[in-house]
Amino acid sequence: MSEQRESDELQDTDNEEERNLPPGARTTETPLESDTEPASDGEEAESMEEAETQADLPDDSDVTETQRKENVGNSTATVKVVLVPEGHVMTAAFAIGLSILELKLHLASELRVPAEVLQISLDGRVVSEQQSLMELGVRPNGSTRMELSSSDPKTFPLRPLRPPEQDNMPDVITVRVQTDADVFQEVVVEIERPPQQKAFLGGYRHSVTGAEYHHATAQTQRKRGPDRGVLVFSRDTQTVELKTQDQQCPVSVSTQMTGVGCYVSCVTDKLVAPGHYLTADEYHDRRLTAVITLQAFARRWLARGEVCRLRSDRERRLTWQQLQERRRRQEKEDQLSDRRQRWMNPQRKEDFNLLYHALEKWRSEEEQRINSSVVGAERKAALCLLLEQETQLIAAIGRHRIAVEHNNYDKVVRTFLNKSAAPHQWRSSDGRLLEMDSEHTIRARELRDLYNEVNLSAVTREKRLRVLMDLKHTVKEHECQVTRDVVDLIDREVDLMTRGVKANSLEGLRKRISTLFLQFIKTPAFNPEVAKLLKVPQNPSTLRKDMFLCSGCQRYLSSSDFSPCASVRLSRCADCTGLDNIGRARDDSSCYKSILKRLRADEQLLREDNKIPFLLQVEDVRYLIEVVWASRSALHGSSDLYNLVFVRWERDSDWSPWNCILLSKEETAAHLEVEDVHRAYETTFIRGIAHKHTLARRHFSQINIMSEYLNNRPTDALGNQLVSKTIPMATGKHSAPASAR
Template sequence: MDTSSQTKETVREEREENIPDDSAFEYRKVTVKFQISDTEMVAQVYPNCLTIAEIKQDIGKKFEVDPKFLILRQFEGEYDDDYRLYETCSNEFGIVEFCLEISDKAITEHGKIPELNLHVYYSKFRLADFITVHIPEDETTNTKSKDILVEIHNESILKPFLGGYKDKVTGIDYFDAFTQTGPPVEKIKTSGIYSRDTQTVLEHTKSIDTMIDSSTQAFGNSNNIINVESANDVIIIPRKYQPHDEKKKSESKFANIVLIQRNWRRYLWQRLIKEAAGEFRRLQTEQARREETRGDTYIDRFSNEAATKTFSSTREDFEMLMAQVGRWKQAETARIKKMFDGGPRIVELNLLLDKEIELINGIEHQKQIAKEANKEIKENKMLEKLSKPIKWIGYKNLVIEMDLLRTQRVRYLNSIYQELKQNTKCKSKRIETLNKAKKALENEDVTAQVNEILDLFEREKNMLLATKHCELDVLHKRQQLLFLDIIKYCKDRKPDKPETRMCDTCKCIKPINDFALRTRQTSIETCNRCFYLMNTTSVLDNSVFKAILRSIQRDERSRRTLSSYAFILQEEDIKYIICKIWHGHSILSKCSDIEDLRLPRWNKADDWSPWNCVCLTSAEARHHNKLNRLEDTYDEGIRKMIKNKHLLGRTAFKRLQAVETDFVESGEWWKVGLNQKAI
């Protein structure tokens, strides 16, 4: 038999010997000491009827350790959980001593070893310690020996921190020395104390009369006394006698007035606080909504750009694609120059040129498809406009419509034109449509187009009757083109001979309407097509500058300045201002993201112009518009730099003022506010 089994047998035999009878059992509290280490010990008081399991449960909560990992030893023997406290051994003073340990299985079940930390025991629970004091028997006084349970309270004060340092290696805090005295003792209060000290009254004699005799100047007899005033005299004038009730009433009235005024000021202050709090919450909500809207705007812009690049239909969409091709070519050229040299560089550049030609051809092919698709839409809009009655506003804002014979003719011919455009396979329906069209053209003036289209109708009719199957697409296109010219023809309207000019780039003579007009040019020399071809090689997207111009115009409309220069400038002018004058970056943060740049007013009191703007990011522009004094925010160096930029803008757009004068004096500026599509 090993030593552990012998120890358990010994403990079991002692338990059987110490089990008391039910009649002899006495309920009492016992002091229990837990020996944690050689220098650490805690004590608690428990009823002697508790089991070892209940004691483990209580001490485990105080040390924050699972009770199943705790072991209570006595005389090198371990007690089971069903043992009672009165079944254990106690010393001569009635104190039960245990050795408190952690079992070995706690290491295997958890990743870390639990500890019996006295800091946890004393810091979180603030429990009091208990000791048992044994008073021996005294024969002189005939007193028996007895044990007294003493509770020790921790009444230590919180010491102030007067300085120290922390060791970076060990992590131990070292504090400087300070006084160990407690807080000052309060003075003894006499309230509630019945003693001679508080009930004794000491009387003191105090002089209240003046110690210096003084005299006054008086003249006259005993009935009429005239007093001569001196500088130190105090004159007391008797007033009307006021009874005590009236005096109390007047004092209470004044107190009520003060109370009303105080409550009224409190009410005004509370109302002001509520209004300010409501305004603060409203501003917070508005700021959150603006931030969310700003984030949604960026997401919508990226999704719109992706959709535009995938399904391009307008000139701006194809300009965006050409700009993207230009940026791709620029990046690829830089990569080739960095990686290759000599013959390999020439080969890579040739391959890059072939890829660029292939991409441009694909864009041009897509452009032709979009042009054909938009051609039919333009024709329908033109026919719809020609067939609308004439409208004007008459007396008392009455809308008057007049349907002319010309508009009725256009509507009738438009219905036949739509039938001719339908590709029906039924020969009888097609022949019926041709006969209807021929009958409608009998009332038209005899022109070359009418004779030619009648001949084409007759030719198609003969081919339909003589053949079973034939291709008539080319014939249909020619018929539709001639019929559309007949619809647009008006005998009352004489065609004006337009003014023509020769383009210096393509050397072609074109009408004056086909030439590009810009605010910075001095003469009409480049047509729209050549100007467009010159700008397609740019790596910058003009839609970005168009968006910047729209934001400027939107801000000017909100300020009711419809005669501003912003409504005269075009996208190319905004591009020149940002890229040439401001060098494509913000004046403050040097941000070069063109999509995030804005051109707000520099001086909010003046209208927007190229010499009254500043290049900032969108966030900087929002803060700039909130400023009242520019001198308090911008230093002198930045203000001088901005002033130089304004001089460059005034020089570049020196002809803009003359154009603006014509724009205002002609009366066309008032129509700007009615353009809802540009908002």
Template sequence: MSAEDASIPPADEGAPAPAEPVVDAGPEAAPTEEAPSTEVEATPAAEEAPPAEAEATPPAEAEATTAEEAPRAEGAGADTEAEPATPAPDADGAKEEAPQLSETALEAQSTTDGDATAVGAESTPVTEEAKEALPSSPPSPPAVTQKAPKVQEPIKAPPSMMETTSVGVDIKFIVLPEGFVYLDRVTPTISMVDVYNRLSNTFRCDRRNMKILYRGNLLMDEDVLGEKIDIVVDGHIMLNVELDYMPRHLQLLQKYEVLDTVVQVQINYGEGIPPKMVTVAVVKGFQHKQYMGGFRHKKTESEYHHAVAQTDPKKKEPKPKPPCYSRVTQTAGITRSQQTKREAWTQMARPGLEIDISADQLYHPKQYFSAKDLHGLRILKCIVLQAHVRGWKARRLARSMRDEEDRIKAEQRKEEERRRKIHEQKRQREIERRTHPRTPADFAILYNELEAWRLQESKKIKESNMDDSEKALARQELLKKETRLLQTIDKLQIKANAENKKEKTKAELSAMAAHKTWYNSNPELGHTIVETPFTVRAKELLDLYNGLQLKVLSVDERLDILLHVKWSVKEFECPLTREIVELIDREADLLNRGRKDKSLEGLRKRMSNLFLQFCETPEFNPEAINHQRVPLEFTSRPLVKLDATTKR
């Protein structure tokens, strides 16, 4: 039986190994069949050896077991279970056989790492060496022998072998929010903790910042990929990866780019400067770049490639093609067939044959049309076309001139309308200034016009033909009219001052209550509106002041406003606040007695003025400090002096 015929049927995983698997090593190994056997008899002497000698035996047994298991595992082509057993005549013999068995185990391990096709042929020499390493004769004291217990140890394949031989599934990881892609192939039975570790090692980021989602559901560490996801054999699935903190080397990746790996590159700056480690993400290229050469630095032995290998290739613009025309425009082709559907022939009349000529038509040739006539016709048609084109251009020019004239007239009408409106507004403003003067300039106009009117009337009286008594009487009447006009102007001035004071007070309180505006350097971003505690306080006081100025209110509404004002001013203890509280109590008492509003006008006016002074005081309204015209240290304010018990 040759070495190629030696084989062991593959054993199922988890099943017990055969009792005595024997490998036939050929005719030379036939006399010693006990050498390759996995069952070795152990003598009592080895069992009764001293502790020091017994401790030296296991390494030799392990090496011998490895030497015998390796060729059997290669010949079987599958995972098998071996029974470690070694002849142990005495401790000294075990020590001498240890190095020989170790060499045999190393040869068996190298045979395991080799090609699988040569396993059956290489099993014989390994078995021969294991046979020579064993003692040729039984031990001198032939004691009663007993078989050692069988210990089954499965031979585990390397991880690379398991990954290549098992069924895998392709996973497409989409990393959010950057959106780049990472491809990997794993086994369906892999646990999610291994997947998390693989991604953490590949991305070079912290495992705790990573979440893997499948259809919106989070996959935990204790989950198994095949149990949580419906996997098709040799198929592919898509998982989303969310990173709470994206490392800097991954932030540079663009959307839809495919990550290949992440490496660390050491940058040397020269002598005296420590090197720097930089983490670089390698992306799979979309286009293949050809090698364009390079050079090697003679001193540093660094290789430099052509620049085209480091830049994106330029897009080639298509060359303009010559104009191509259809064959129909170049040849006088026939668009449809001229072949008739019935046969035709010519038959002439002859004696004995009469032909019906009633349906025949007689055609006469027209006048011959020469090339000269065609040229003349073309010139005539060109003249007609030129006339039409010139007429079209003339009409278009006339239309454009009319449109321009209409546009100019429309602009003139708009300008006249604008001037008329401005003149009318100016006239109305002049009338308003004389009927309802508001500013000192308005009153100056009235006084000037009154003086001009007085001078004109005095001139008329002086130039009249009346006697002296009549002239004196006319001057007295003129003086009365001037006095009445001056009284009217004074009344208008008093009314205007009151209205101006109200508007000024309202504008000042509104400015205090207005929000702060922060303008951005970029006009497109707009501006920011800010409300501060001071502006909120000023807005509350403005609302209370406007409530005190209302005229048409019921008794309950007026009492409600007075109550709010009392609560606001009672927070501070000073002569001013005590006087306001006293006036509020007095008005509330009078309202409860049924007094009329006309009798309360003076009381309400005094209360409004005191509350206005309260609103303009910085101690009560902090925003008022920004609207003071005269500094506080130069202003006498005896009513605003706070008591010692007041909390600021």
């Protein structure tokens, strides 16, 4: 009875809802219109469940013919309406039980015209308004095609609200839904189109294509949860509410004991035995033991971390030391290999100085051996033999030097021509390298190319004649004795080539042509770009200002022919100095040059504007090493010049002869880590270093260009140890400072 009552109530409710719905929307599959919202998923599910329920119900005698007709009338069909005479097609889903009048009302609202002027035709005949779609032969889930015209087309023309180009997809589609394992149901779904353009409520718009990308929160309505019947957004939820309420324990509690006239059951009683009593001292001792245990584990964990860190630091330090040792060993091997290569195949002046130095060392050792081993006539004979061997070795070195200069002649000439033909270069403000060719550089490049073609040996007779004709036309542009000689030699070679003379016989003639043409190229009147590369300037005023007298060869030479040195005046030219070194001292300055080069590189990294290392020359570094520092390391006394370097004494100050220390490469890394030298070294060592700094300051104070860099603050007090004395010159190559004489 209760189930029947509930079904009756649900049926009454459905009837009331159907009364409130518009016509055509009272069926399970509601006909969708373009201006209505699509049915929700819940409604579709309910309709499918209702259809399945109806399919499962057996045929009963209670189901009447009228109810069957109503169920069939509630089925939907697809109606395609053709607008006459435009030919536009409107598609919609309608219940087949609806009348033509209701269809007219719906189409009138869609087209926004009065329903009285609309006429619906089927197969060419006008359909009555009282007929329904089912009476016209439309079957459930079927489709039909009708024509719609207007009785007053001028006043009320039939035009769709949306233009045809916007109808890219049909208004109604039929979807086949599987409701069971082998059961399928066709559902008519109407496509809803927005009645107006969606407003732009925030997002991004592509500047090129115009595509809009909207924010989801701005374009999508918030999904609301089901109503729980409780007001959750209320001020009362944040307000404390106090109330008084009595409570009663669920178990009766009493302290009544068994007595006369009163019995209390002891079934639920528990027997409790007293445990061990824990005093305050025992409690604190237990807490202290737990704390100590925790601290022990924590300290063990920290100690393991510290040990791992120390181990990694040690391994990293050992690896670094191995790398440094390997680098020093490799550098030492490279130095020995380079020195051996310079001995075996000398190519530069420094290489020949190394040979003469080795020759002098060998001669002095042999002389000492002879003087210590033999006497009298045998000694004189041994010395004469030694002199003869020395003479032969000097002659062999001289012949090798002449051969090297002859082989390097072509390289020197090629370098000279490339420098004259190089374009002008400079750096722009953004750091780019800019190049510019002038008419003089282009002329120098043409002469260089022609000179290279003239010196080609393996060429054909026709190509040689063409090169000679080009050379002849080039030199004939200027009239002088050199050009006339070149033209005569060219004519002579052409005449001999036409007579069939072999190329080997013409080698001397071609050499004369090449030499005269090189002289032609080096003349500034014919090649203005070489004026900046010539040793003798073309301006007489510049020539008078830059000329100095050589005390050795008694010639007036330019300053570029003298060896630059900050502590020595220009007295002898470089050639005289080299000859004197070969004949007397035979010293090798390559080690001092490498020390100066490394000093400049290190200071360039530390500070770019430090000028003192670049003012010093090789002779100045040699004076510092031999006279001031006695060619030994300040710490351990190492005397290997190839292993000594100059570093700063106080690392926070710029390098200078009075702020430096000579150390080996192994000692340099440890010294550079010292922050305060006065705490790291002993007082005696510090005073010895200060004494050497005073000697260097006294020597370089006599040079005008170095005096402006001297520190004017007074020297640290050194007691009576800084006494001005004459510096003994063991080698006899440097004179003592004037202030110490």
